[in-house]
Amino acid sequence: MGALQTVLPFKLAAxxxxxxxxxxxxxxxxxxxxxxVAGLIDHELPRPGSAAGYAPSVHxxxxxxxxxxxxxxxxxxxxxxxxxxxxTLLQLEEMPSSDATGDWLRRMGSKESxxxxxxxxxxxxxxxRLLRQxxxxxxxxxxxxxxxxxxxxEARYTYKGEKGYMPLVxxxxxxxxxxxxxxxxxxAAPAAGNLDFLQACERNMPKRARGS
Numbered sequence: 643m644g645a646l647q648t649v650l651p652f653k654l655a656a657x658x659x660x661x662x663x664x665x666x667x668x669x670x671x672x673x674x675x676x677x678x679v680a681g682l683i684d685h686e687l688p689r690p691g692s693a694a695g696y697a698p699s700v701h702x703x704x705x706x707x708x709x710x711x712x713x714x715x716x717x718x719x720x721x722x723x724x725x726x727x728x729x730t731l732l733q734l735e736e737m738p739s740s741d742a743t744g745d746w747l748r749r750m751g752s753k754e755s756x757x758x759x760x761x762x763x764x765x766x767x768x769x770x771r772l773l774r775q776x777x778x779x780x781x782x783x784x785x786x787x788x789x790x791x792x793x794x795x796e797a798r799y800t801y802k803g804e805k806g807y808m809p810l811v812x813x814x815x816x817x818x819x820x821x822x823x824x825x826x827x828x829x830a831a832p833a834a835g836n837l838d839f840l841q842a843c844e845r846n847m848p849k850r851a852r853g854s
Contacts, residue, residue, distance in 0.1 A: 662727030667711050671732040674703065682767055687750070687760040698760075700736050701746045707732075716740040716747075758825065766846060769819045773848050782815040783843055785822075787832035798828035808832060812843040821846050 662668070674680070680699035687698035708718050719740045722728060729737065738746070750757025791806040800808055808830050812822035822843035824835075 660727040660730050662725050662731065664711055664722070664725055664728050667707050667722075667728060668731045670710050671703075671707060671728075674706065675732075677768065677771075679703065679706075679764075679768070682764045683760075686763045686767075688756055696736060696738050696742070696746070701738060701743050704734065704737055705743065716744050719743060762823070765820060765823075769821055769846070770848070772817070772819060776817065778816065779850050781817075781847065783812055783821070783840070783847075784815045785810060785812040785836065785839065785843070787811075787826070787830075789828075792828075800828040801832070804828075810836075810839055812839065 680703055683699040683702050684697050687702075689698070690696060704719055704722055708722055711718075711722070713719070713721070717740055719737075722734075723737045723739070728734070749755055750760075787808050787810050789800050789802055789804065789806055789808055791804050793805070797805040797807065799805055806828045808826045808828050810824045810826055810832075811820055813820045822839065824839055824842075
């Protein structure tokens with residue numbers, strides 16, 4: 643019996659180049675760029691109140707990357723902010739602090755802002771663009787109320803006994819595309835208003851698939 647191989651087939655070397663532990667996010671970031679996501683966000687969401695403020699996409703794109711990479715809280719943005727290699731690859735010259743992004747999210751979510759409606763328009767534009775590339779005439783619409791636990795004072799208790807929110811999401815099972823969403827308080831019944839939500843999702847479908 644021959645001797646077992648005990649030396650791994652690679653060599654270690656020092657380098658001054660910027661490296662990243664999130665190489666997969668570079669590919670996802672390039673996909674976002676090819677879809678023109680940043681431009682859509684800047685077009686549909688409210689602009690900053692001063693020239694010194696960040697464009698909406700500067701807040702949103704890092705959050706999308708963070709969530710795709712497994713992050714769950716705003717503090718996880720710090721990991722990407724410190725990743726010089728990834729930021730170089732994706733040309734993320736500006737990246738706000740987690741506190742600044744948190745403040746921006748609160749402003750966008752206020753009743754006086756058009757932020758949530760703007761995000762819906764961005765999502766609608768993207769999924770319609772993707773649906774045009776698909777030739778199916780029938781789809782499966784899956785809707786689900788998902789609990790999001792939150793520690794905010796105004797959060798209500800869900801039917802599971804935890805404080806948070808209960809947003810309703812509709813997605814196309816065959817493609818994994820979110821085609822409708824509705825933010826709901828935690829004490830909202832998961833089955834409440836589902837017919838109206840289904841009809842709203844159907845209106846977002848291509849005409850060739852409506853009513854199928």
